[in-house]
Amino acid sequence: MTATADCERPDCRGCSADGTGFCRVTGRPVPAPRGGTLAESPPTAGTRRRRATDGLFTVGPAGDGPLDLPVVGTPSPEDLVVTDQHVPPGGRICGRHGCTTVVGRSYAGQPALIKGYCPTCGHPFDFTPQLAPGDLVGEQYRVVGCIANGGLGWVYLAKDIHLRQRPVALKGLIHKDDPVGLREERDHLTRLDHPGIVRIINYVTYPGRSGAPGDEGTDYIVMEFVGGMSLSQVRDRITRREGPFGEPRVFEYVLAYGCHILEALDYLHRDGLVYCDLKPNNVMHHGKRVKLIDLGGVRVLGRNGGPVLGARGYLAPEVAQRLADGLSVRSDLFSAGMTLRALSDEAAERPPGLGEESYERAVARATAAEPLARFPSARDMAEQLRGVLREIRSLRTGEELPEPSTLFAPTAALLDASLGRVPPLERWLSGPRRPLLDTGLPAPERVPLDLPVPYPHPDDPAAALLAQPTTSGPARLIQQLSASGITSPEIALRQCRAHLELGELDAADERLAAATAALDPEAAPHDWRIKWHRGLLGLARRDTDAAEREFDRVYSDLPGEYAPKLALGYCAERRGDTGAAERFYQAVWRRNRSQGSAAFGLARLRLGDGDRTGAVDLLSGVPEVSRHHDAARTACVRVLAGRLCADQGRGLPGLTHLTEAFTRLPRLYLDEGHRTGPARDRLEAELLDVALDWIRADTTPAEERAGGGLFGTDDEEFTIRGRLEQKLRGLARQAGTPAGLGTLVDLANRVRPKTRF
Numbered sequence: 001m002t003a004t005a006d007c008e009r010p011d012c013r014g015c016s017a018d019g020t021g022f023c024r025v026t027g028r029p030v031p032a033p034r035g036g037t038l039a040e041s042p043p044t045a046g047t048r049r050r051r052a053t054d055g056l057f058t059v060g061p062a063g064d065g066p067l068d069l070p071v072v073g074t075p076s077p078e079d080l081v082v083t084d085q086h087v088p089p090g091g092r093i094c095g096r097h098g099c100t101t102v103v104g105r106s107y108a109g110q111p112a113l114i115k116g117y118c119p120t121c122g123h124p125f126d127f128t129p130q131l132a133p134g135d136l137v138g139e140q141y142r143v144v145g146c147i148a149n150g151g152l153g154w155v156y157l158a159k160d161i162h163l164r165q166r167p168v169a170l171k172g173l174i175h176k177d178d179p180v181g182l183r184e185e186r187d188h189l190t191r192l193d194h195p196g197i198v199r200i201i202n203y204v205t206y207p208g209r210s211g212a213p214g215d216e217g218t219d220y221i222v223m224e225f226v227g228g229m230s231l232s233q234v235r236d237r238i239t240r241r242e243g244p245f246g247e248p249r250v251f252e253y254v255l256a257y258g259c260h261i262l263e264a265l266d267y268l269h270r271d272g273l274v275y276c277d278l279k280p281n282n283v284m285h286h287g288k289r290v291k292l293i294d295l296g297g298v299r300v301l302g303r304n305g306g307p308v309l310g311a312r313g314y315l316a317p318e319v320a321q322r323l324a325d326g327l328s329v330r331s332d333l334f335s336a337g338m339t340l341r342a343l344s345d346e347a348a349e350r351p352p353g354l355g356e357e358s359y360e361r362a363v364a365r366a367t368a369a370e371p372l373a374r375f376p377s378a379r380d381m382a383e384q385l386r387g388v389l390r391e392i393r394s395l396r397t398g399e400e401l402p403e404p405s406t407l408f409a410p411t412a413a414l415l416d417a418s419l420g421r422v423p424p425l426e427r428w429l430s431g432p433r434r435p436l437l438d439t440g441l442p443a444p445e446r447v448p449l450d451l452p453v454p455y456p457h458p459d460d461p462a463a464a465l466l467a468q469p470t471t472s473g474p475a476r477l478i479q480q481l482s483a484s485g486i487t488s489p490e491i492a493l494r495q496c497r498a499h500l501e502l503g504e505l506d507a508a509d510e511r512l513a514a515a516t517a518a519l520d521p522e523a524a525p526h527d528w529r530i531k532w533h534r535g536l537l538g539l540a541r542r543d544t545d546a547a548e549r550e551f552d553r554v555y556s557d558l559p560g561e562y563a564p565k566l567a568l569g570y571c572a573e574r575r576g577d578t579g580a581a582e583r584f585y586q587a588v589w590r591r592n593r594s595q596g597s598a599a600f601g602l603a604r605l606r607l608g609d610g611d612r613t614g615a616v617d618l619l620s621g622v623p624e625v626s627r628h629h630d631a632a633r634t635a636c637v638r639v640l641a642g643r644l645c646a647d648q649g650r651g652l653p654g655l656t657h658l659t660e661a662f663t664r665l666p667r668l669y670l671d672e673g674h675r676t677g678p679a680r681d682r683l684e685a686e687l688l689d690v691a692l693d694w695i696r697a698d699t700t701p702a703e704e705r706a707g708g709g710l711f712g713t714d715d716e717e718f719t720i721r722g723r724l725e726q727k728l729r730g731l732a733r734q735a736g737t738p739a740g741l742g743t744l745v746d747l748a749n750r751v752r753p754k755t756r757f
Contacts, residue, residue: 053080054236057229059243066389066401067256070244072285074227077157077167081145099123129154130218131170131206137220138204141168155294157225167225168201171296172218188273189221189295196264198293199224226293228286231257231343235280239346248396251351251359254343255389259382260290261336266378269329272301276327277309278335280342299327314338317369330371333381337366354587355392361559362388372526387560394591402592408452408563412627415450415570415597416440419638420631422670422679423686428731428747429740434693436651437642439604444544447570448500448536452563454529460490474498489515496533500540508537528557535567544574562588562595569601578605593621596628603635607644612657615639630669637661637668641687648697658694658710661687681730688724692751695720721753
């Protein structure tokens with residue numbers, strides 16, 4: 001047993017120290033124990049070790065795919081053998097079940113013991129390598145040397161002498177005092193087969209060196225050798241801004257790491273396992289791939305007993321407090337979030353636009369102190385990270401990178417009240433004679449019907465019923481769902497939206513309360529569906545501030561989704577915060593040009609600044625595959641020929657804009673594709689009405705008029721008046737009342753050109 005020494009601090013009064021090298025009363029280092037074994041442990045030992053091998057790796061550029069990573073070239077396995085076998089500078093958690101005391105920790109640069117006893121439980125610890133170069137383990141694996149520190153000991157490089165000296169890694173098992181746990185661990189680990197998880201090859205035992213009774217040796221797990229860079233080494237390169245890790249794309253690499261890691265975690269979780277010890281040192285980047293290594297901490301989910309591995313700073317708080325009882329899928333996700341944060345905190349260049357905030361919200365949810373506030377699964381977290389990655393990349397490059405949402409259904413509805421629609425006949429029958437162009441900002445109570453609609457949760461009892469298409473109106477749908485006899489959150493939420501469509505706000509509130517009550521009471525406060533519908537109800541009540549608070553919470557839950565950003569963009573636009581509205585709309589628009597609601601939102605902001613050309617450029621970018629393409633093309637024509645303000649000099653379009661509007665008009669898809677019809681007549685009448693004001697204002701420069709004018713005739717005003725009169729008489733035939741007919745005929749008579757003699 002290691003000898004002890006008295007602490008020499010006067011205020012300690014001669015208390016007895018223990019094998020950790022620290023006074024158990026004051027926590028201060030004690031003099032070297034007589035007969036004890038000390039090893040110097042500089043605080044930077046781990047950093048120096050990484051840097052010693054870092055220069056052996058080459059890093060090439062990444063491919064163009066969103067999840068592509070730089071290509072890491074690896075040296076020979078022998079080059080990675082560690083010669084600097086210092087005690088880990090932060091010490092280790094005691095390996096005894098239930099004890100969380102850190103042992104073997106240096107203090108204030110003082111040396112720490114590599115052998116000793118836990119001051120709390122008396123369990124021995126030993127940080128010296130248990131295998132030496134040349135040792136033959138299991139009569140098959142010849143040890144080459146140490147290559148890394150594992151959770152409770154060293155990881156060794158060995159050669160398989162039966163398979164052409166193939167390199168393997170040896171790692172001691174953590175359940176050597178728990179035979180049941182050992183059998184379960186072996187049973188699960190040998191079945192793992194995933195490209196993102198190190199492969200288990202064998203289990204072997206190496207006899208104890210002492211030969212003393214009770215020294216039964218150590219069980220080792222034999223794993224494939226993965227000769228890449230750990231993410232700790234990647235973090236060092238990010239800090240140094242070196243190579244691809246110093247480029248503006250570094251946040252995209254961090255998110256790609258997260259997606260690859262979560263794919264492996266999802267595989268483990270679906271097999272009833274938790275990884276437990278996720279940290280940068282346990283993730284290897286080799287070639288173009290990412291792999292989880294060091295499976296010594298993997299546990300069967302729900303099995304109590306045995307030590308729990310986890311690095312300080314990466315361990316979920318409930319695990320630090322309750323050990324095995326705190327382990328869950330969400331504790332692994334906490335460690336994944338902290339791993340991403342460790343990498344991104346070193347990046348010099350932050351993501352553009354809304355990208356940085358979306359990233360921070362994703363990490364914040366993963367690392368929330370309350371487990372139920374985190375992502376529910378690795379798959380859910382990965383989906384949001386992919387969305388954030390695509391958002392950041394699109395904002396950086398200007399190239400769209402769409403991906404369908406699995407949470408919100410695409411909608412034909414549009415966040416636009418009028419801009420993308422042909423003006424109704426009432427535009428000529430009531431209101432001002434020369435109306436200004438309505439930018440189309442919808443009223444709050446209309447917006448709940450225009451935002452994307454959540455898909456039913458697949459685990460809901462009514463998911464199959466709600467997935468069926470229906471032509472029933474909202475009132476009939478409410479009755480049908482009530483008659484189904486199914487009580488579930490999704491039934492109540494669908495009825496809530498139907499009541500909103502009918503304007504029955506109190507009934508909608510009751511259905512939302514029913515949906516909340518149908519959920520687990522602990523989970524309900526964290527369910528984004530409830531927050532989303534609260535936001536919809538807030539808009540329906542014209543309480544935009546309350547709605548914005550709820551949508552902001554949904555954004556924190558789903559930082560990779562389009563829907564909450566569209567909702568927040570609208571709320572910001574409604575309260576006049578054009579800067580915030582721009583950021584939200586741009587995050588959606590840059591990533592997916594088919595999202596017409598974002599294009600219309602941005603176009604409204606441009607029109608607010610009097611930028612007619614900017615609005616048209618945005619709306620022209622809505623692709624033909626989008627459901628909103630035809631509305632965007634109609635809006636372009638109206639913007640080109642619209643009155644933006646009452647000042648005739650500034651509010652009227654110029655000759656160039658008017659000419660383009662009349663050029664685009666015949667190409668619009670109106671009246672179900674017919675070349676003539678009432679909608680086309682109304683829109684052309686609107687254009688001619690503005691053209692008449694334009695010709696009267698006579699603000700077009702002479703050099704523009706010299707190019708032939710609007711219609712290329714000698715008397716432009718005569719031509720415009722004649723065409724407008726004809727259109728107005730045609731509109732009169734659309735009037736449903738004698739009064740409307742008379743009004744339109746009177747308008748036609750007023751604009752009729754004077755007869756020529």
